Amino acid sequence: MEKTYRLAKREDFNKVYRYGKSMANHQFVLYYLAQPKLEQFRLGISVSKKVGNAVVRNRLRRMIKEIIRLNKDRMTDHYDYILIARKPAADMDYAQMEKSIFHVIRKASLNKRNELIKK
Template identity: 50%
Template sequence: MLRLGMKKKYRIKKNEEFQQVFEHGVSMANRQFVVYMLDRPDQPYFRIGLSVSKKLGKAVVRNRIKRYIRQFFLEMKDQITEGKDYVIIARMPTSEMNYAEVKKSLLHVLRKIGALKQNI
């Protein structure tokens, strides 16, 4: 099966990798998202890990949120600083949001944490 979008190497999957980002990275939050960012100077690309709790809704809702976040990173990949790992934790309001709102909110929090190459 061909997967379009985010390739496997751009994702953080392993628990140890998540823990590293939580323990050694910096974090920034707004009402909808918490973003952890960890420097990986030896890595020529960025990776993202997603955490969407069951509190946010059933699988359909959680998968939609994850799709939106991955879509955002795909669209914005040229503006996002490479050589970093990002862990995005979705908070309650995201279950009610459409893609435009998710995009606006993620832009806001990534700008605050300094993950964007230039001010967009």
């Protein structure tokens, strides 16, 4: 994932947690906050130690980044996102994970296709 799409600073994470909204399913929690000044979206990923060891956590992070990288045209711009992986996500394959991530994004009404339907 390119650097411009990353949410990396602690204060940015705290701002999204404090002022943003959240939506969840069994595998993921999505926090999101509108950022009208941004050209595109930014994504932060959080995987707790409860999910597994470092190998499992890094594998999850890499898979999530790749899913978002390949589907960034489906993400609504001008938002900061934080995607938190829960324990059941560790047992998922790529296709299941992709479906689950976009389920939580659709649930939050942040899918670009939903945005086009509203207009």
